[in-house]
Amino acid sequence: MSTSRHALIVTIAVVVLSIALVLFFVNVPVVPKAAATQAIPVDNLFVLMFSIASVFFSIVVVVMLYSVIVFRSRPGDEEDGPGIRGISWLEITWSIIPLVIVMALAVYGGLALGSMVSSQPQEMEVKVVSAQWSWQFEYPQYGITSSELHLPVNQPVLLKLNALDVVHSFWVPEFRIKQDAVPGIETVLRITPNQEGAYTVYCAELCGLLHAYMTGPVVVASQAEFDEWIREQQEID
């Protein structure tokens, strides 16, 4: 069989496998249901990058499997194969194409990050205090403190993260992005929850013995329900 025939079969197999994998990643959810506007660019990036990765993975696996089967040496054949040391245009191409792809991904990622960290109009501030091994949430404009994080839906929130003892990290998987809380400085995380529901914040930086259990309830509710909760908390305090 000629080289071009081998190449044709491999190309078809790569295309088929790539399409199958891309269809999988586009249709099967591999992340929890998104509940914040910040999750949208993150999830788009995942689908895009898994698709690109699928193409490269398919090339590697198909070429390798094909070679192992079709180019296996016959028993007793002690001869060497063809003495091909390289093909310059091919080597240049497979250096340039990945370079262009990764640089484009970096630009896209940078723009997405910019949109996620820029300050929003009328942000509600919540101060998050993390300590071994629990979370406290302070609402300065309402004068209350709670061990539960309640947020009104579609309201941009500016979380100001503090750590009293060691490094902790604030993470609600449905919101996607996480941020470490660091002793000695205040770090910030901007979240705009857009799905009502009950979630959990998990500490995502190993912080000692009970790190696994350092969680807190997160409730995203309508503005009315949130205001009601605030009133209840103010009565308690």
Add this chain to the structure above:
Amino acid sequence: MRVFFALGLVRAIIGGLIGAGIGMGLVAAIRLAAGLPAWNPAPATMVGTFTGLLGFLIGVGALSGWLRWVGGGKEDEQDARKSRLPDWTRYFSFDTNHKVIGIQYMVTSLIFMFFAGPLGIADRVKNMAPGPWVLDPGTYNSAISVHGITMLAVTLIGISGMMNYLLPLMIGARDMAFPRLNAFSYWVIPPAGILLVLSFFVGGHDTGWTAYPPLSVKAPLGMQFMLLGFYIAGLSSILGGVNLITTIFKMRAPGMGFFRMPVFVWSTLATAFLQMTFTQFVGMAFLMVALERVLGFGFFAPEKGGNVILYQHLFWFYSHPAVYIFVIPGLGVISEIVPVFSRKPLFGYKAVAISSPGIALGGSFVWGHHMFAAGIEDWLRIPFMFTTLLVAVPTGVKVFGWLSTMWLGKLRLATPFLFVLTAIVVFVVGGLTGVVQGIVPADLHITDTYWIVAHFHSTLFGGFVFPMMAAIYYWFPKVTGRMLRESLGKIHWALMSLGFLLLYGPMFVVGLLGMRRRIYDFDPSQPFQSWNIASAIGSGLVAISMLFLVANILLSVRRGALAPDNPWRSRTLEWQVASPPPEDNFEELPQVHDDPYGYGVAGSVHAVLPETGGHTGNR
């Protein structure tokens, strides 16, 4: 009994215990004189570590040559004494032959692997079910931490073994540039490893191998053992780097220009530069934490004016290049094995060769990608994202080169080649998932989850573990003069490959779904359990597969089929001498004419060997 006490290792342990005792006694005496209670484990063991190390090195004879030279005496008295002892004692003593040292490193690596591996398996077992069972939280946290740091030491030791054994042979040299320094670099490793193992039993450490302060400042005594143990291992790395670079620059056989060197030599050069340049930073970071613990310095303590994130920069400035130290040699092994078992030239040899220093250079500027969520400036994450993604390019050059070597070749599926095939696929998965992580918004979801654990185990298995298995099966005949059994080798390969897939595939899934890393327990309402059970089964398969390797080695080292000088018909220089090689490798130095990959190229010859008149190339 006389032989027993003549062994360097035995004398070293005695010397180490005496040295440690003196150090701890010194601290007790000083404390008493200062009116303090005599015993405080932290300062006592800190001083005891260094005096114990000194005692260990004196006991093994690592300092005798230098001390004799300083005193004006003769330097080679050691060799005269040694020749009266049986040959096997060389492997337990201070021996300057690079082949002895290489084997010492390899065996040490496997020994510590059999300590660190079960620690990891214990964690997989715990994660099979939620709730408190099988381990308590403190032991679990220590197990993952000690597993991590010990496995990293295993990797440094294993690559040193491969590079030390192969480099002089591959470049046509009789030994390394500094043989005595080479032996010294090995002998700091056993005390370092002992400290890492002991750390688990003196209170452990619950910080992960990354040892971030302030948590690491508050951690139990095991933390100090870990910090100092790895600090000492780093010394081996730095000195080894100096030795390897000098050897490559100064001791290549006549005719071996840089573009006639095997790719493994290029890999060794790149790795050695990284070892020599960056290790100091983790040494410094660890030492600063140790001093903060024992003497109350405030480098990383905000209440004393310190900066928590400073540690992370210092730490990762080494620890990212470190991962390239871990994988570049293995990628070099792959580049050696693929052409031999494809009977075809390494495709794009020059590009593949240059890609090793390319990866090393590129990998020097990416450390911030471990800190995207750490609290660094928002804008600082952008340049690190770009530099991180750039490293994919030289990596791709290697992978495409390997695939093109196989394409149209004549492939022989012996065990070394099977391990290389798995290595390539697994490393590609690791590399592609690394690109995903390099994009900041995506990383902010997956950092500190099991996705990351799966990613780095993929790159480590693909770039180190599987290539090291391939290297063992490939070079065992050269080292011992006997063949390993193919049947057992193929079972090892199949079980390990399947086990790897089961162990780490599920971790990508649960990481994306929200499972954090380094957690003792998980919420049963989250969809993790079935995946964790699959992981645990995979870890068991990997462990069983390694037993097949041990059995194979034990069976074959005395009773395996006798190996010819060149069972794989390879062109590199180590295969042109006897199996095992003579004491000084080459009687007369070979004359090199071309690179060693001219399979199928009419009239191509890598080198001509004067003593036999033979040549490595086409007849």
